[in-house]
Amino acid sequence: MTVDTIAGIPVDVNEEGFLTDASEWNEDIAVDLARREGIDPLTDRHWEVLRFMRAEYEAKGTGPTVRILGKTSGVPVKELYQLFPKGPAKLAAKIAGIPKPRGCI
Amino acid sequence: MHRIVILGGGTGGTLTANRLRKAYRQDEASVTVVDQDDTHLYQPGLLFVPFGLARPDDITRPRGRQLHDGIEYRATGVDRVETERREVVLEDGSTLGYDALVVATGSVLAPEETDGLTGPGWMERVFTFYTLDGAVGLEQALQRFDGGRLVVNVVDMPIKCPVAPLEFCFLADWYLRERGIRDAVDLTYVTPLDAAFTMPIAAQRLGGMLADRHITLVTEFNTGAVDGAGGRLISYDDREIGFDLAVVVPAHNGAPCIARSPGLGDELGFVPTDQHTLQSSVAPEIFAVGDAASLPISKAGSVTHFEGEVLVENVQRFLAGEPLDASYDGHANCFIETGFHKAMLIDFNYDVEPLPGHFPGPVGLPLMQETHLNHLGKLMFQWLYWHTLLPGRDIPGVHSSMPMSGKRQPSETREGAAL
Numbered sequence: 458m459t460v461d462t463i464a465g466i467p468v469d470v471n472e473e474g475f476l477t478d479a480s481e482w483n484e485d486i487a488v489d490l491a492r493r494e495g496i497d498p499l500t501d502r503h504w505e506v507l508r509f510m511r512a513e514y515e516a517k518g519t520g521p522t523v524r525i526l527g528k529t530s531g532v533p534v535k536e537l538y539q540l541f542p543k544g545p546a547k548l549a550a551k552i553a554g555i556p557k558p559r560g561c562i
Numbered sequence: 563m564h565r566i567v568i569l570g571g572g573t574g575g576t577l578t579a580n581r582l583r584k585a586y587r588q589d590e591a592s593v594t595v596v597d598q599d600d601t602h603l604y605q606p607g608l609l610f611v612p613f614g615l616a617r618p619d620d621i622t623r624p625r626g627r628q629l630h631d632g633i634e635y636r637a638t639g640v641d642r643v644e645t646e647r648r649e650v651v652l653e654d655g656s657t658l659g660y661d662a663l664v665v666a667t668g669s670v671l672a673p674e675e676t677d678g679l680t681g682p683g684w685m686e687r688v689f690t691f692y693t694l695d696g697a698v699g700l701e702q703a704l705q706r707f708d709g710g711r712l713v714v715n716v717v718d719m720p721i722k723c724p725v726a727p728l729e730f731c732f733l734a735d736w737y738l739r740e741r742g743i744r745d746a747v748d749l750t751y752v753t754p755l756d757a758a759f760t761m762p763i764a765a766q767r768l769g770g771m772l773a774d775r776h777i778t779l780v781t782e783f784n785t786g787a788v789d790g791a792g793g794r795l796i797s798y799d800d801r802e803i804g805f806d807l808a809v810v811v812p813a814h815n816g817a818p819c820i821a822r823s824p825g826l827g828d829e830l831g832f833v834p835t836d837q838h839t840l841q842s843s844v845a846p847e848i849f850a851v852g853d854a855a856s857l858p859i860s861k862a863g864s865v866t867h868f869e870g871e872v873l874v875e876n877v878q879r880f881l882a883g884e885p886l887d888a889s890y891d892g893h894a895n896c897f898i899e900t901g902f903h904k905a906m907l908i909d910f911n912y913d914v915e916p917l918p919g920h921f922p923g924p925v926g927l928p929l930m931q932e933t934h935l936n937h938l939g940k941l942m943f944q945w946l947y948w949h950t951l952l953p954g955r956d957i958p959g960v961h962s963s964m965p966m967s968g969k970r971q972p973s974e975t976r977e978g979a980a981l
Contacts, residue, residue, distance in 0.1 A: 538798040
């Protein structure tokens with residue numbers, strides 16, 4: 458575990474750069490994390506997914522997988538890949554400040 | 563008298579029913595098992611069918627015959643569970659009331675959720691070995707296969723037995739060598755994960771085993787469509803992988819009767835379940851075991867087996883009005899068949915990833931090493947499954963909770979460099 462300065466704020470992150478404490482997250486951190494991942498700016502549609510991820514994490518203790526996101530977030534899987542290229546569940550979780558989805562075991 | 567109803571007569575349902583029957587006298591509790599068909603499939607055996615190493619007759623038995631005397635077996639489909647009324651509605655419209663319900667309905671394949679997967683080429687050049695028909699069809703296709711691109715693809719997690727597609731790759735490599743055509747085949751493993759497996763030490767070890775066998779590893783590939791006619795897997799981010807023969811593990815869902823039951827399942831039809839007590843979060847009298855439960859651990863027979871002991875204890879405690887035992891630790895144990903009459907054993911739980919050493923203690927089967935002994939262990943397990951595990955007997959020396967003695971922590975591993 459290391460400390461990273463994101464949007465000017467020191468936060469604890471793991472070796473993959475995921476926040477280790479979801480409560481340290483805020484919207485400025487999301488914007489900075491997204492920029493580092495090449496997503497700039499964050500559109501309303503991005504925010505829709507990020508807020509959904511945070512709500513799911515708060516309710517269930519884990520972020521949703523891509524398939525569950527596609528079934529429940531209102532954003533189709535194809536579009537999720539356009540918004541968060543390569544791995545939407547993982548990337549959106551990272552930007553939303555929640556742990557990597559553990560659905561994949 | 564307590565009425566215990568168990569949905570599903572597979573691994574979890576059968577061993578739970580048999581253990582509960584032994585726990586109660588006939589006048590104390592009734593135990594009823596419901597399943598839609600009477601074929602109990604030894605699912606780990608499916609892996610061997612495509613390579614001619616097992617025949618369908620070897621791995622199937624009647625469900626009813628695996629249940630002890632005094633258990634009522636209802637061979638009918640389940641329409642839904644009415645959780646408020648504590649009633650199971652069967653397909654013929656009749657109902658079964660319960661005081662405790664055990665959901666052991668497993669998982670079902672959802673190939674129709676992937677565009678084109680069941681379209682042209684399905685069961686011709688695109689197969690799954692996760693069904694008996696698919697495994698038999700694939701055996702014939704492999705016999706005809708004389709070279710080209712063989713692709714093994716996991717569509718999405720979770721899947722049953724996450725090591726099985728890797729085992730398929732190892733066995734295919736061996737099979738093709740035995741036939742003398744390995745050099746004529748490009749063998750590729752395509753996974754949505756970011757490595758060969760989930761947990762770091764095992765992922766590294768298994769990734770190395772793929773590389774040693776010249777099996778190409780493609781990661782973070784989320785299959786959006788399968789073009790059977792054109793021989794292409796297409797990912798959601800528009801990458802393509804060509805194939806002449808594809809072995810696809812489709813996405814999995816919970817059983818349809820769970821999805822039809824108001825409030826019982828999650829988005830995929832799995833039952834939200836406490837990971838330590840196996841009591842569902844839906845209602846205190848509902849428990850879930852095996853693949854049907856939504857838990858952060860592999861959907862595997864060993865998990866079901868280890869859960870069974872805690873589950874049976876907790877059904878009894880619940881019916882007696884006592885506090886539940888929160889002792890299930892996520893213990894899983896898998897023999898990974900690696901070809902050439904060898905296998906590798908891994909043992910892990912919610913908190914401890916697969917580590918090297920020995921199982922179940924310092925003197926035992928080697929962990930994380932390919933050995934002939936582990937291969938014999940895997941073969942012997944089929945006998946144990948029918949004669950010890952399903953009847954609800956204990957396997958000597960093997961307990962529900964994961965043993966740490968015999969394992970080496972990563973720091974010791976680095977020092978010993980014995981991995």
